[in-house]
Amino acid sequence: MKQKILVIDDDNSLRRVLEYNLQEEGYEVQAASSGEEGLYWFGQSRPDLVITDMNMTGMDGLMVLKSIKERSPETLVIIITAFGTVDVAVEAMKSGAYDYITKPFNRDELKLTVKKALQFNGLTEENKRLKSELSDKADFRTIVGQSKEMEKVFTVIRKVADTDASILITGESGTGKELVARSLHANSSRREAPFVAINCAAIPRDLLESELFGHMKGAFTGAIKDKTGKFQLADGGTLLLDEVGELPLELQPKLLRALQEKEVEPVGGTKVEKVDVRIVAATNLNIDKAIADGTFREDLYYRLSVIPMHLPPLRERRKDIPLLIRYFCTKHGSDKVSFDKDALHTLVMYSWPGNVRELENSVERLLIMRNSDEISLDELPEKFSVNSVSGNAIIKLPDEGYSLEQLEREVVVEALERNAWNQTAAARFLKIPRHTLIYRIEKYGIVLQGHN
Structure with a gap:
């Protein structure tokens, strides 16, 4: 079944372009030429997504947004706003808009924003049925799991979602850290405010400070206008600092101050701005090692990890x-x-x-x-x-049997070889204490490479 999108715009040309582009992508589109007409069609069809222009005669886009959110808080709304009206876009995000697009925009930008919104929404009737199988885990949206390991994750979410405590989510890449962060936000009292995410590893370090805290016009070459940072965009809501372990060391004191004082200072600015933001951080790095190596501040770690969460692979x-x-x-x-x-x-x-x-x-x-x-x-x-081939076992044993001691010796030797004969690294690889590894080295008379 086609996903339904309601387009509201009093500009006939732009409305027709939007309608055509979305239909080309396979969506079912209902178009309205005013805010009032848009709300009428919204009540008739309950679309999966609403796209509305901000600047319209009569009922403007912000009024439309607020009215839709009163009727159906879960409906996602994308705002179209003119270039340079960032303050208006920020106000819309605070009022519950999923995202905004600035005019002029191209077809690819429209397609990507709509696709992301609908993927995030992701609550078709079949998805709801799947979620109902997880009993009271239905509130966790796209987090799927019924294992004991995931039940522990769900338990933590239930306990901490509606608090303002900072949370550090650790786990390997691809385990769903952002999904957990979004679930924490969706199950909190901040759910009607923005959820904003920033990937600290994906932004060049000379631009990251501006992305986080914003900048003033003229602050540096290329700063042709004021920019609102992610902290300000997330005001009242939740900010996800993804890959926080990659944050440059020189930026960490400013982030720490923002967390402690709940205020930010834009690059090139002279006044601080108060922000009310709940911080969720995520990383796939070994933060303890980063602290030991001097690449991550210990005081920042403790500020971020008031509630630590680990996602199992x-x-x-x-x-x-x-x-x-x-x-x-x-x-x-x-x-x-x-x-x-x-x-x-x-x-x-x-x-x-x-x-x-x-x-x-x-x-x-x-x-x-x-x-x-x-x-x-x-x-x-x-x-x-x-x-x-390894199926249920890592090693395929011969039919006639095999010596357990010989097998254990071979495993220890291979672990040492893989880790350049570094005992600490080999013990970590085998998930055993170092003294246990040393005992087995001595037990089996293993001669360490480079040792007589």
Whole structure:
């Protein structure tokens, strides 16, 4: 079923362009030439997404936004505003707009913003049915899981979501850290205010300060107008500092001050601005090591991690994989597709180094390339068949049996070789204390490389 979008704009030309571009993308579009007409159609059809111009005669876009949010808080609204009217866009975000686009914009920008909004919304009737299977975890939107490991995550979310405590989410790439951050926001009293995310690793370090705190016109070459920072955009809501472990050391004191004093100073500015922001940070780095190496401030770490959360990798919650596969099939419009027993077993036993993100990408590829509505083992890419040799065990033992002590010795030697004979690194690789590794080195008479 096509997703429905309501477009509200009193500019006939722009409205027709929007309508045409969205229909070309396969959406069902209802167009309205005024705010009043738009609200009428909203009541009739309850669209998945509303796109409204800000500057309209009669009822303007902000009035439309507030009226829609009063009727249906979960409906996502994208605001179209003129270039340079950042203050208006900020006000719209504070009033619950999902995002804004400044005119003039191109088709690709429109398509990307709409796609992201609808993916975030992601609450079709089938998705709701899947979520109902998770009982009281329905409030966690797109976080799928029923394993003991994920139940611990859900428990923490329930306890801390409606507090202002800073939260540090750790976990490997692809485990869903941003989804958890959005769930924390959605289950808090700040849910009607903006959720703003910034990837600290994706922005050049000479621009990151401006992105976080904003800048004043003329603050540096290229600063042709004032810029609102992410802290100001998130005022009243939640700010996700993704990949916070990559934050340059020289910026960390300013971030620490912002957290402690709840105020920011734009680059080139002379006055501080008060902000009310709940901070959620996320990283896939070993912060303890970064502190020891001197690349991350210990005081900032403690300020960010009032509530620490760790997301388990997918390989540690295999019980969730069938449910996730089913969820992704529904998400990508193939809810009738199934996997045969061998294919499903192979996917469950795969190591998934890219975690949930890799699983979704793999499921999407298999759905596109499938031969029928039941995907079989021989349709899986080569990487799965190679991995399935290890299936339930990392090592394939011979039929006649094998010495456990010999096996353990070989494992210790391989761990040392992989880690350049560094005992501390090898112990970490084997997930055992260093003194336990040393005991086994002595027990099996292993001669360390470079030692006599």
